[in-house]
Amino acid sequence: MNTMERRDFLKMAAMTAATAAAQARAGVERTARYTDNHGLTWDKAPCRFCGTGCHVKVGVRSGRVMAIAGAEDADVNKGLLCVKGYHVGGILYGKDRLTEPMLRKNGKLEPIEWEEAIEIIAKRIYDKPKEFAFYGSGQWTIPEGYAAQKFTKGGLSNNHIDPNARLCMASAVTGFISTYGVDEPAGSYDDLDKADVVILWGNNPAEMHPVLFSRIVDRRALGEKVTLIDIGTRRTRSTEFADHYLNFRPQTDLAIANCIANYLLENDKYDKDFVSKHCNFRIDKDDETRDLFGKASTLEEYKEKMSTYTLEYTSQLSGVPMEQLKILCETFANPELKITSLWCMGVNQHYRGTAMNRLLHGIHLLSGHFGKPGDAPTSLTGQPSACGTAREVGTLAHALPGGRLVAKPEHRAACEKVWNMPEGRINPKPGYHTVKMFEKFCTPTAEGGDVSTLFVQVTNPGQSLPNLYKLFEAKKNLEDKFLIVSEVYPTASTEIADLVLPASLWVEKNGIYGNSERRTQQWFKQVEPPGEARDDCWMTIAIARKLYDMGFPGMKDKDGQFIFTFKDEDGEEVPVWDFESYYDINVDKALYEEYRPLTHAKQKNVAPYDILVNAHGLRWPVVETKDGNWRETRFRFSEFDDPFVKKGTGIQFYNSTTKDDKAQIWFCPYEPAPEEPDSEYPFWLSTGRVLEHWHTGSMTMRVKQLKNAMPKAYVELNPEDAAEKGITNGDLVKLTTKRGEMVMPAWINGRGRPPRGAVFVPFFDEKQLINRLTLDATCPVSKEPDYKKCAVKVEKYNPKEKKELP
Ligand code: SF4
Numbered sequence: 194m195n196t197m198e199r200r201d202f203l204k205m206a207a208m209t210a211a212t213a214a215a216q217a218r219a220g221v222e223r224t225a226r227y228t229d230n231h232g233l234t235w236d237k238a239p240c241r242f243c244g245t246g247c248h249v250k251v252g253v254r255s256g257r258v259m260a261i262a263g264a265e266d267a268d269v270n271k272g273l274l275c276v277k278g279y280h281v282g283g284i285l286y287g288k289d290r291l292t293e294p295m296l297r298k299n300g301k302l303e304p305i306e307w308e309e310a311i312e313i314i315a316k317r318i319y320d321k322p323k324e325f326a327f328y329g330s331g332q333w334t335i336p337e338g339y340a341a342q343k344f345t346k347g348g349l350s351n352n353h354i355d356p357n358a359r360l361c362m363a364s365a366v367t368g369f370i371s372t373y374g375v376d377e378p379a380g381s382y383d384d385l386d387k388a389d390v391v392i393l394w395g396n397n398p399a400e401m402h403p404v405l406f407s408r409i410v411d412r413r414a415l416g417e418k419v420t421l422i423d424i425g426t427r428r429t430r431s432t433e434f435a436d437h438y439l440n441f442r443p444q445t446d447l448a449i450a451n452c453i454a455n456y457l458l459e460n461d462k463y464d465k466d467f468v469s470k471h472c473n474f475r476i477d478k479d480d481e482t483r484d485l486f487g488k489a490s491t492l493e494e495y496k497e498k499m500s501t502y503t504l505e506y507t508s509q510l511s512g513v514p515m516e517q518l519k520i521l522c523e524t525f526a527n528p529e530l531k532i533t534s535l536w537c538m539g540v541n542q543h544y545r546g547t548a549m550n551r552l553l554h555g556i557h558l559l560s561g562h563f564g565k566p567g568d569a570p571t572s573l574t575g576q577p578s579a580c581g582t583a584r585e586v587g588t589l590a591h592a593l594p595g596g597r598l599v600a601k602p603e604h605r606a607a608c609e610k611v612w613n614m615p616e617g618r619i620n621p622k623p624g625y626h627t628v629k630m631f632e633k634f635c636t637p638t639a640e641g642g643d644v645s646t647l648f649v650q651v652t653n654p655g656q657s658l659p660n661l662y663k664l665f666e667a668k669k670n671l672e673d674k675f676l677i678v679s680e681v682y683p684t685a686s687t688e689i690a691d692l693v694l695p696a697s698l699w700v701e702k703n704g705i706y707g708n709s710e711r712r713t714q715q716w717f718k719q720v721e722p723p724g725e726a727r728d729d730c731w732m733t734i735a736i737a738r739k740l741y742d743m744g745f746p747g748m749k750d751k752d753g754q755f756i757f758t759f760k761d762e763d764g765e766e767v768p769v770w771d772f773e774s775y776y777d778i779n780v781d782k783a784l785y786e787e788y789r790p791l792t793h794a795k796q797k798n799v800a801p802y803d804i805l806v807n808a809h810g811l812r813w814p815v816v817e818t819k820d821g822n823w824r825e826t827r828f829r830f831s832e833f834d835d836p837f838v839k840k841g842t843g844i845q846f847y848n849s850t851t852k853d854d855k856a857q858i859w860f861c862p863y864e865p866a867p868e869e870p871d872s873e874y875p876f877w878l879s880t881g882r883v884l885e886h887w888h889t890g891s892m893t894m895r896v897k898q899l900k901n902a903m904p905k906a907y908v909e910l911n912p913e914d915a916a917e918k919g920i921t922n923g924d925l926v927k928l929t930t931k932r933g934e935m936v937m938p939a940w941i942n943g944r945g946r947p948p949r950g951a952v953f954v955p956f957f958d959e960k961q962l963i964n965r966l967t968l969d970a971t972c973p974v975s976k977e978p979d980y981k982k983c984a985v986k987v988e989k990y991n992p993k994e995k996k997e998l999p
Contacts, residue, residue: 236719241892257720280893285699326625326647331357331361346593347756348745352623371475371486372859374849378569379830384567391422392532394424397945409421426981428945428947441511451507541977548972580711585813596797660967679693679732682891703718786802799813868983884903909946
């Protein structure tokens with residue numbers, strides 16, 4: 194046996210022992226785990242990619258993931274997976290996996306030991322704790338995010354921590370909170386099985402949430418009538434299934450939502466009983482003081498504000514014919530129908546994202562299409578744990594676990610108590626949100642750039658941030674700034690990092706995710722990571738321990754104990770900061786069980802860890818029943834299903850911002866986009882994903898089948914625009930915005946079909962960083978950037994110009 198074989202063998206043996214030990218310590222039998230007669234050991238895990246949260250069966254043999262299948266007994270996907278899900282195992286085995294820590298020396302990344310890497314990070318934080326920022330992810334597992342949160346907000350008294358979910362879900366969060374006083378959807382995927390009408394608001398689930406979309410399409414195949422209305426700015430694969438397609442001018446979706454409300458009011462077709470019992474009215478402020486709460490309003494004032502949005506006015510503004518608008522309005526006016534609205538990035542990555550989220554909730558509330566199976570306003574998430582880790586754990590710069598806020602003394606006190614930290618440890622001032630964090634990091638220290646060390650985990654900001662030259666690449670010229678990136682593959686982020694840390698991925702570690710429908714999903718480590726790759730959660734704990742050893746006061750609790758102290762069954766402290774001991778106990782379970790009581794404040798009660806071990810996830814609030822079982826909730830705020838609703842109320846918004854158990858119906862006006870086409874930049878540019886690739890493609894581009902199916906980015910053009918410019922399929926096209934320029938091939942009449950005056954580019958291709966061109970303007974309330982619209986010039990490319998390009 195040569196050295197490598199022996200090492201692999203020892204790792205495998207250790208893995209088997211650790212798995213058995215973890216099972217025993219979990220205190221429950223793992224019923225999902227079995228070995229078949231081909232020698233494959235099967236276990237469960239959620240898919241690594243989108244927020245749908247499908248459940249896969251992972252087949253392991255000889256320490257390697259060999260097979261993937263959909264879990265037939267999982268409610269979310271009932272055995273189905275999309276093309277990405279079927280290939281999820283392949284993401285572990287790209288040839289260029291990062292396997293050792295690397296430090297940039299004289300411009301080149303060179304291998305170093307883990308000990309040195311942890312020491313370098315700890316020293317930088319020790320010297321300037323207030324200049325440290327932590328940038329995380331909706332792909333962080335719940336324990337990873339919780340540990341990072343406790344480390345930064347509790348250990349460093351520094352709130353500069355934000356997840357990449359700021360770039361995708363922040364407007365949904367502010368929309369939910371300002372409407373219901375609490376985040377996350379009231380309904381669940383069960384609504385899709387009951388709805389008569391499904392409305393897609395700037396949403397393309399056929400490519401982005403394919404398994405969910407198949408639930409709708411399957412119902413039709415079984416002979417059920419489900420009407421699909423697609424409201425978008427370009428035709429997509431979802432449009433091919435739609436009964437009605439409403440193409441609107443970008444940004445005017447606000448006017449369309451207001452038009453529906455106005456129609457219901459003018460025609461006396463709103464649900465008076467539901468509104469009088471369960472709703473208040475609010476009006477958005479119209480200046481820079483815009484916030485979560487707006488101004489209280491009467492029905493009369495709300496009506497008067499809405500009266501502008503007639504069918505005629507809205508049609509002129511949006512370009513949607515009046516007859517189509519009327520069909521939409523009449524749909525909401527019909528109390529016999531069950532209507533589910535679905536939205537995702539088209540509504541969230543929007544300069545008026547908070548407003549648009551509020552308006553969608555508002556038209557469901559006003560029409561009474563709420564709180565019954567099939568009647569629901571439902572926002573979807575793009576990432577597998579945007580809900581679980583970013584929103585529930587509260588890793589956003591202003592938040593704390595369980596829907597709490599750093600600005601509220603009682604919320605800080607509750608966390609300090611659970612963390613056994615002295616009063617006043619948590620800083621009351623919100624930290625930097627994502628765009629601000631990177632602005633500060635990329636600004637010279639002498640000019641106010643007061644973030645000097647930035648740690649990135651489980652995300653790729655070098656490709657996903659907007660306006661990349663300004664918000665990411667400007668760092669290259671700043672000698673005193675230090676970028677740490679924990680990654681699994683080389684990316685645009687590791688390209689300029691000073692320190693690169695190799696990370697474990699998916700079933701190479703224990704994990705817990707929370708999907709779009711409030712479902713918390715647990716899995717166990719099933720294979721070893723390659724080389725020296727290690728868990729992100731371990732990295733955070735190891736840095737904390739090094740700071741503790743250096744005498745950093747924040748890494749001690751009130752009793753002088755290390756803030757990440759974990760004891761074994763004999764009460765002995767386990768040195769989990771030493772990776773050899775990390776799996777001697779189940780750190781995930783320990784962190785999750787510490788976090789779990791914090792979820793009770795706003796009735797987000799998650800299930801105990803041991804219960805999750807043998808479930809395909811459970812939707813919170815999860816409560817214990819008299820017989821000792823644990824019961825999930827499919828429909829929040831509805832008496833028939835939500836255990837927290839008072840008997841006899843029917844519907845109760847028990848987290849209401851107005852403390853009267855009522856939701857808020859908002860008026861938010863249409864306003865022009867921050868950058869609109871003009872004579873120099875006459876087209877709209879929108880960006881997004883494709884079916885085959887997930888986000889920046891750093892994982893899916895390593896899977897041969899997915900890469901071959903969609904190898905590179907392209908620009909979608911309308912055929913008439915293309916003909917006018919002499920562009921045919923495959924011709925190179927130059928795109929220029931105020932921020933930069935880029936060349937890529939044209940795809941005309943392809944998968945997506947923009948209207949005249951608009952182009953679309955996917956963002957998965959690391960060789961074509963389209964976000965160098967996008968705008969960094971954010972929603973004033975959520976601080977989420979608008980990736981869906983900026984002004985662009987479109988030209989047929991002359992190859993002689995090539996050397997002038999960036
Ligand atoms: S729909 Fe999403 S969660 Fe389901 S298999 Fe596809 S990528 Fe994975």
